[in-house]
Amino acid sequence: MTTDLTRAAAQLPQLAHPRNPGMALDLEWVAQAQANAPAIARRAASLPATRGVKKDHQAAWLCKAISLIDLTALSGDDTPGRVRRLCAKARQPVRPDLLAALGMEGLTTGAVCVYHEMVETAVRALDGSGIPVAAVSTGFPAGLSPYRLRLAEIGESVAAGASEIDIVISRRHVLTGDWQALYDEMCQMRQAAGSAHVKAILATGELGSLRNVARASLVCMMAGADFIKTSTGKEPVNATLPVSLTMIRAIRDYQDRTGFRIGFKPAGGISKAKEALVYLAMMKEELGHPWLQPDLFRFGASSLLGDIERQLDHHVTGCYSAANRHPLG
Structure with a gap:
């Protein structure tokens, strides 16, 4: 069994490898960032058609996918009881008999993500598990509340026990090309989060173009984001393969130039196991x-x-079960 410290070190980038300190805003680099939409679309279309794993290999990859899930409760009708049930699911994401058959006892999800109001409930429910609590912040999902309140919300969530903060950027800065404003905003949000792990949500479905996605990704990384994230899950268009390719190639470019690794989180619209494998x-x-x-x-x-x-149930038993036999909470 791994210790809680070992589990935390495996999950938090500032513990597992050097944290991205950010850098001065390089507007020349931002201006040079482009996105070849037709080429990206061809590459995205090729992935589901040619990448596939079967049987034991597929089961292993699906277990890996579970360990990478931020299990979320982001509805207006969330209650403490619902969040506690979700946290129980994070601790035990798959039926114990299935995990035993797969040799995957102890598997958990990557984190639990909630609104600020439910942070303390989630922290208590996950005590001793090593599973971090992430809080959506800064006026999620639109990011249009007063700026001082958005910064204060980050601090409140960290004080309540959140070790990860998912912040939303101001889309207008991207749409108007005001990269300095976006950089300054991200820097201040990173500072407000302190040692907490920061994921910058770009809301890519509202940014207008893949070029804007590439440039916004770079600016947020320059400002110290630990992760860049596609969406809030509330936009009409959320995570897509073309957007994801654009963002992860910006991550690769940033690592090549600075040596720092930045995380990636696609959110919204990924609901099938085969999509996770892609x-x-x-x-x-x-x-x-x-x-x-x-x-x-x-x-x-x-x-x-x-x-x-x-x-996984089908892999172990040979039969598909009804979805209601695998509730989230």
Whole structure:
């Protein structure tokens, strides 16, 4: 059994490898960032068609996907009881008999993600598990509350016990090309989070173009983001393969130039086990093995876990079970 410290070190980038300190805003680098949309679309289309694993290999990859899930409760009708049930699912994401048959006892999700109001409830429910609590912050999902309140919200969530903060950027800075404003905003949010792990949500479905996605990714990394994340899950268009390719190639470029590794989190719209396998293959091919660990890759999803559990049940028993036999909470 791993200790809580070992588990935390495996999940938090500032513990597992040098944390991104950020750098001065390089507007020349930002201006040079482009995105070849047709080429990205061709590459994205090729991934589901040619990458596939079967039988024991598929089961192993699906268990890996579970360890990378940020299990989320982000509804207006969340209650403490619902969050506690979700945390119990994070501790035991798959039926014990299935995990025993797979030799995967002790498997947990990567984190639990909640609104600020539920941070203390989640922290208490996960006590001793080593599973971090992430809080969505800064006026999630629109990011349009008063700026001082957005910064204060980050501090409140950290004080309540959140070790990861998912912040939303101001989309208008990207749409108007005000990169200095975006950089300054991200720097201040990173500072407000202190030692907490910061994921910058770009809301890519609202940024207008892949070029804007590439440039916003670079600016947030320059300002010290630990992760860049596609979406809040509340936009009409959330995580897609073309957007993800654009962001992870910006991550690769940033590492090549600075030596620091930045995490990636696709969120929203990933609900099927086969989709998770495509994302894992893409991460391994584009960025390499380190990005198959929870310190550098997360799925922002909940329904995904239910489908993965059904696939694992089929692998062990040979029969598909009904979705209601694998509840999230």
